[in-house]
Amino acid sequence: QVQLVESGGGLVQPGGSLRLACVASGFTFSGIGMQWYRQAPGKERESVAEISTTGGTVNYADSVKGRFTISRDNGKSTLYLQMNSLKPEDTGVYYCNAFPIAFNYWGQGTQVTVSS
Numbered sequence: 001q002v003q004l005v006e007s008g009g010g011l012v013q014p015g016g017s018l019r020l021a022c023v024a025s026g027f028t029f030s031g032i033g034m035q036w037y038r039q040a041p042g043k044e045r046e047s048v049a050e051i052s053t054t055g056g057t058v059n060y061a062d063s064v065k066g067r068f069t070i071s072r073d074n075g076k077s078t079l080y081l082q083m084n085s086l087k088p089e090d091t092g093v094y095y096c097n098a099f100p101i102a103f104n105y106w107g108q109g110t111q112v113t114v115s116s
Helices: none
Strands: 005-007 010-012 016-024 035-039 046-051 057-060 068-072 078-083 092-099 110-115
Touching: 005 092, 010 068, 016 092, 016 110, 035 068, 035 078, 046 068, 046 078, 046 092, 057 068
Parallel strands: 010 110
Antiparallel strands: 005 016, 016 078, 035 046, 035 092, 046 057, 068 078, 092 110
16 A cells, blocks of 8 residues: 655754655555645645656745755655755645645655744
């Protein structure tokens, strides 16, 4: 069955960086577009970045453009999100899932807290 395991979150000061990882299993990772989402406290889950099967096409939410970079390693079935110049509004739980249609299954996510 589908499994998505996110990691790499933590507490970081404004302006800092984090690199998130999502290890996928239970499906053919290289054949599925992938996406990072985040959910801030009291808000709905929102899309942050998406990437095509080969990594040749990426798109970002306006709020993270120029600061975040999505990438993937199909050989390792792993999705990444490099987050630089972090802001307090980037705080939330970050999840990965399929794109354009998410799986019904969601991993536990990884908490990112940006605070001084």
